[in-house]
Amino acid sequence: xxxxxxxxxxxxxxxxxxxxxxxxxxxxxxxxxxxxxxxxxxxxxxxxxxxxxxxxxxxxxxxxxxxxxxxxxxxxxxxxxxxxxxxxxxxxxxxxxxxxxxxxxxxxxxxxxxxxxxxxxxxxxxxxxxxxxxxxxxxxxxxxxxxxxxxxxxxxxxxxxxxxxxxxxxxxxxxxxxxxxxxxxxxxxxxxxxxxxxxxxxxxxxxxxxxxxxxxxxxxxxxxxxxxxxxxxxxxxxxxxxxxxxxxxxxxxxxxxxxxxxxxxxxxxxxxxxxxxxxxxxxxxxxxxxxxxxxxxxxxxxxxxxxxxxxxxxxxxxxxxxxxx
Numbered sequence: 437x438x439x440x441x442x443x444x445x446x447x448x449x450x451x452x453x454x455x456x457x458x459x460x461x462x463x464x465x466x467x468x469x470x471x472x473x474x475x476x477x478x479x480x481x482x483x484x485x486x487x488x489x490x491x492x493x494x495x496x497x498x499x500x501x502x503x504x505x506x507x508x509x510x511x512x513x514x515x516x517x518x519x520x521x522x523x524x525x526x527x528x529x530x531x532x533x534x535x536x537x538x539x540x541x542x543x544x545x546x547x548x549x550x551x552x553x554x555x556x557x558x559x560x561x562x563x564x565x566x567x568x569x570x571x572x573x574x575x576x577x578x579x580x581x582x583x584x585x586x587x588x589x590x591x592x593x594x595x596x597x598x599x600x601x602x603x604x605x606x607x608x609x610x611x612x613x614x615x616x617x618x619x620x621x622x623x624x625x626x627x628x629x630x631x632x633x634x635x636x637x638x639x640x641x642x643x644x645x646x647x648x649x650x651x652x653x654x655x656x657x658x659x660x661x662x663x664x665x666x667x668x669x670x671x672x673x674x675x676x677x678x679x680x681x682x683x684x685x686x687x688x689x690x691x692x693x694x695x696x697x698x699x700x701x702x703x704x705x706x707x708x709x710x711x712x713x714x715x716x717x718x719x720x721x722x723x724x725x726x727x728x729x730x731x732x733x734x735x736x737x738x739x740x741x742x743x744x745x746x747x748x749x750x751x752x753x754x755x756x757x758x759x760x761x
Contacts (some may be wrong), residue, residue: 442615442674444648445648445651446673446674448518448673452667458485458500459558461558467590468579471740472485480746492727492728492736509662516598518669524543529545541557547627567594575595592648594647595647603688609655609712637651671717682699686708696708703729704726
């Protein structure tokens with residue numbers, strides 16, 4: 437029997453305390469498309485915004501909960517940098533100039549783990565990076581409304597870097613439960629005496645998959661536990677292609693005796709949540725049905741969309757939300 441295989445990063449969800457500024461930065465500065473404007477399904481007083489490529493393809497969406505919370509206190513036990521892919525070194529040069537012109541906090545282009553990389557932060561301190569993927573991964577759909585030329589638009593997520601004080605138990609879950617493979621290591625750029633371990637998803641066929649299918653785990657016992665807040669990450673989601681494999685993952689976790697959320701229907705995809713041994717929240721999410729299931733693809737993200745189970749409460753939900761400028 438072929439083991440269950442995750443096919444890459446599905447999405448990453450972070451926290452913003454300034455959702456209007458967040459929208460302006462991710463659609464304006466970064467040129468992503470707002471493909472779904474909705475609410476947090478577990479807290480309908482908060483927006484949940486999804487930014488992605490022109491079609492809202494899985495693997496391209498970076499999402500935010502709108503919570504009025506103080507800034508994150510950085511440390512371990514959390515996701516610490518989210519990379520966004522561009523095609524090549526020319527795109528990195530374009531982005532370095534763009535970030536400079538927009539007064540976005542950024543570093544220099546460096547080679548990290550064998551790839552040209554440019555670190556930067558959003559206005560709330562969300563740690564991001566641009567990584568040249570050489571055209572690897574699923575092809576994105578350019579957004580014609582983006583201020584960024586199509587050849588330089590962001591291609592999707594990956595790799596995601598998380599930081600933990602100890603690798604041992606996390607490694608067991610990544611390899612034995614999630615069937616990820618350790619493929620290499622490199623020095624932690626924020627503390628070169630420490631090590632980042634690279635894990636790969638996808639079929640074990642001997643071919644490199646690219647950053648869209650990588651999770652990087654930095655081992656930093658010297659750091660304190662992070663305190664959640666604005667500019668921090670809530671969870672990272674991994675891709676599974678369809679409902680059949682999604683249900684199989686549920687049974688798989690039950691076999692290992694792992695506590696999960698149980699199956700959760702988010703309407704645009706199905707979700708299954710659990711925490712790895714260092715407390716970081718993981719999600720397994722299906723590729724479909726997708727964001728166009730309830731909106732015209734030409735008008736994604738233009739109005740507040742609620743999953744059907746919330747429609748009877750629309751008036752009250754809308755009354756509790758502040759306008760997004």
